[in-house]
Every structure is written in structure tokens, then in C-alpha cells.
Amino acid sequence: MLKNTSLSSRDLSVIWHPYTQMQTAPAPIAIVRGEGACLYDEDGQEYIDATSSWWVNIHGHAHPHIAQQLAAQALQLQHCIFAGYTHPPAVNLAERLLEILPTQQRRVFYSDNGSTAVEVALKMALQYWDNKGQPKRKILAFKNAYHGDTFGAMSVSGRSVFTRVFDDFLFEVHFLDLPSPENISQIIADIAAQQPAQIAAFIFEPLLQGAGGMVMYDATAFDELLQYCVSENILLIADEVMTGFGRTGKNFAMEYVSTQPDMICLSKGLTGGSMALGITTCTHQIYEAFLSTDKLKTLFHGHSFTANPLACSVALASMDLFTDPACAQQRTRIHTRHQQFLPELQQATIIKNPRLLGTVLAFEIITDNVDGYTNKLGDQLHHFFKEKRIMLRPLGNTLYILPPYCITDAQLEKVYASIREFISTR
Numbered sequence: 001m002l003k004n005t006s007l008s009s010r011d012l013s014v015i016w017h018p019y020t021q022m023q024t025a026p027a028p029i030a031i032v033r034g035e036g037a038c039l040y041d042e043d044g045q046e047y048i049d050a051t052s053s054w055w056v057n058i059h060g061h062a063h064p065h066i067a068q069q070l071a072a073q074a075l076q077l078q079h080c081i082f083a084g085y086t087h088p089p090a091v092n093l094a095e096r097l098l099e100i101l102p103t104q105q106r107r108v109f110y111s112d113n114g115s116t117a118v119e120v121a122l123k124m125a126l127q128y129w130d131n132k133g134q135p136k137r138k139i140l141a142f143k144n145a146y147h148g149d150t151f152g153a154m155s156v157s158g159r160s161v162f163t164r165v166f167d168d169f170l171f172e173v174h175f176l177d178l179p180s181p182e183n184i185s186q187i188i189a190d191i192a193a194q195q196p197a198q199i200a201a202f203i204f205e206p207l208l209q210g211a212g213g214m215v216m217y218d219a220t221a222f223d224e225l226l227q228y229c230v231s232e233n234i235l236l237i238a239d240e241v242m243t244g245f246g247r248t249g250k251n252f253a254m255e256y257v258s259t260q261p262d263m264i265c266l267s268k269g270l271t272g273g274s275m276a277l278g279i280t281t282c283t284h285q286i287y288e289a290f291l292s293t294d295k296l297k298t299l300f301h302g303h304s305f306t307a308n309p310l311a312c313s314v315a316l317a318s319m320d321l322f323t324d325p326a327c328a329q330q331r332t333r334i335h336t337r338h339q340q341f342l343p344e345l346q347q348a349t350i351i352k353n354p355r356l357l358g359t360v361l362a363f364e365i366i367t368d369n370v371d372g373y374t375n376k377l378g379d380q381l382h383h384f385f386k387e388k389r390i391m392l393r394p395l396g397n398t399l400y401i402l403p404p405y406c407i408t409d410a411q412l413e414k415v416y417a418s419i420r421e422f423i424s425t426r
Helices: 007-014 064-074 088-100 114-131 151-155 164-169 184-192 219-231 284-288 309-322 325-347 377-387 409-425
Strands: 031-035 038-041 046-049 105-111 138-142 174-176 199-204 235-239 263-266 278-283 351-357 360-365 398-401
Touching (some): 088 278, 114 151, 114 278, 219 235, 278 284, 325 351
Antiparallel strands (some): 038 046, 263 278, 360 398
16 A cells, blocks of 8 residues: 555655644655756656755765765775774864864864754863863854754754743853944943853854854954954854855855854765764864863763764765865856846845855845744745745745755756746735
């Protein structure tokens, strides 16, 4: 009987999907194959993946080089405990990553996704000060931030629908406005009033807040804020889970500023969207504070699949593709095409705040409801673009294009045309 039932119907009998109200949500589309910038459902219909499957897929689906490296590694070593043991994929990946990350980064700590990479960074920061005999408990973050769904990551995220039920269980964080030339002095005064000597760290999504609505902010004012934090011995944690690996135009968003972070969190594009893997990197100064004959100064954190060889091998394959000059050319091409489409959005009366950073193009569609994730237009937008067989999953009334770098000009034009069509119906 199951063989004669659609995969989508079978799913509804056994699966609980993320961020989904299962009682009212339509049946999911069953995807069975991917190639390049496209995915194919169980009926053979093609969908353009214009949001990189939750921002992870940077080189395209079922990329032959990534698949070949995964297969080769699976025949060599699939997993090994990473406490007291090591293996080539983990060492090779750490060496290659440190070559392209901001030069202060010296050590790589493996975990398994973006949220846990953030958890590791927060624990590093708090224990760093404790190990030095200067315990600090305060954390700074931006309003509207999103850093993940585990409890530490939720604590440093803006209070929202994602955290509502759990707010009373989250540790206290002081939230800052996003910096601009007009308000940077006030933000610095705000921090100064919080007893900076008690602040352990400042965590941020550099230049682009993803789940918060693809919010972009000023690099110059941001750099001034970071410099002030450094002057007050506040550790800097750059959450580049989304912005890393070329999304903002540069390899990493922190390349837009002169101040370098103490820790960097990575995931999503790290493996080219092929497997789950998280990384937290840190400076030698951070690492050194954990070196001791006292075992209580150890960073007691780990995961069963820490530095999984399969995941590290596909990350190395993704690095091969990412460091190829052709990848930078692809990103420039996408940025240029977005730039050419931008004036149309600027002229549309139902659209506000069209904005562009690297390969990310975003805007809001004006409605009578409050902007944000719960705006009712989101469901309508999602349905409209699914009917066009284009994967554009809106954040409420915020619509954005964030495609794999291999997307063709013709595929981009189809995405733009579908947006034009939606605009014409309003």
C-alpha cells in the first residue's frame, strides 16, 4: 500500500516539520533529486532553489566533486571518536580554513551545526574570563538577532516568536540597536552605562541579520562599535554561520571592517550544503587561557559526531570549489544581475526598503500588518512561488533571493519574472 501512496502523503503520517503549524500547513512537496540550482519532486517537476535550501547550498545540489569526495571518504573512514584521536580530514580542513579566515584565528573547534557553534563560542567566552580569574557574566547582542534555537543561542537572540515560550528560562543579555552613523555615539554610551568591565563578550551577525528579516547595516559605524568593545576588553564573537563563504560578496563579512573577532562561528555553506557540520574558531589568546595542569580549566564540550570525517571531507571538497576563482566570478555575476533588477524594485509602489549585499537581494512588501515573521502575507507569498515552482521562502512579508552560486542567468531571470508577476497582482 505504501508503494502506491505519494511520499508527501506518507510524510504527513509520520513527520513533524520545523517552523510549521502542522494542523494548517499544506502538504509538503516531496523532493527526490537535485541538480545544480534545481530540485525535482516525485512527479518530476523542477523547482529553482532561489534560497539555497535554507542558505546552505552554495555550489548547487548533487555536485559531482563533493559527491565523489564523500564516496571516497566513506570507503576509508566514516567516523572516529575525536577525544584523544584525530584523522586527516579534520586536520586538513582546519589548516585550510585558518588560511582564509581573518589572520588572528588560530584554533578550530568542531561541532555539528550553527546553533552549537554559537553555544561553543559563548562557553569559550564565559570560561575564558573564569579561567583567568576575572569572571564576567554579561553578554551583548543586537536587537532582532537570531543565533539559533538551542538555549544559549536563543538567549543571545532577540526575543521573538522563536523564543516566546522560553523567555523566562534564558539568561540575561543586553541588546543593542544596530549601528548607524547617526546613533553610534548613543550605542557606545549605552554600553558604557552597563559597566563594561563586567561584559564578557559581544556576539553579532556581521552586517546582515538573516532570520531577523535580512536586515543590513552600516559597516563603518559597526567597525567603530567593535573598536570600542576591544578598548573595553569585551570579546568579539562573529556569527558568520550565514554570512560566511561569500554570501556578502567577500569571503567573510568581517572582511568589510578593520577590527578582527576573537571567535568566529561557521556552518551552513561550510560543507556546500551537503552535511551537518559546525566550527568555532578562536585566537591563540582564547585558546591559551584553557591550557593548564588544572583539569577544571578544560573546555568540557563535545558531540558524538564531533569532526565527523565524512562531513570534514565534503567541507574540504566545498573549499576546493569555493577557492577556485570561478566561484568569485559567479558571485560577482549574481550581484550584478541583482543590481540590474534593483531599480525595478525601487520603483514599485508596493515595495519598501529594497537592499542588496553580495548575493543577497531583499525587500519588504507593504501590507496593513506589522512587518515581520508572523505577517500573514508570508503564507500567500510562499504559495504563489511554489505554484511557479520557485523556492522563495519569505520571512513574513520580507522576500529575498539568496541563490546557489551556480544559478544561471536564465534561472535568475525566471525568479525576477515571478516577482514582477506577483507585484503586478497587488
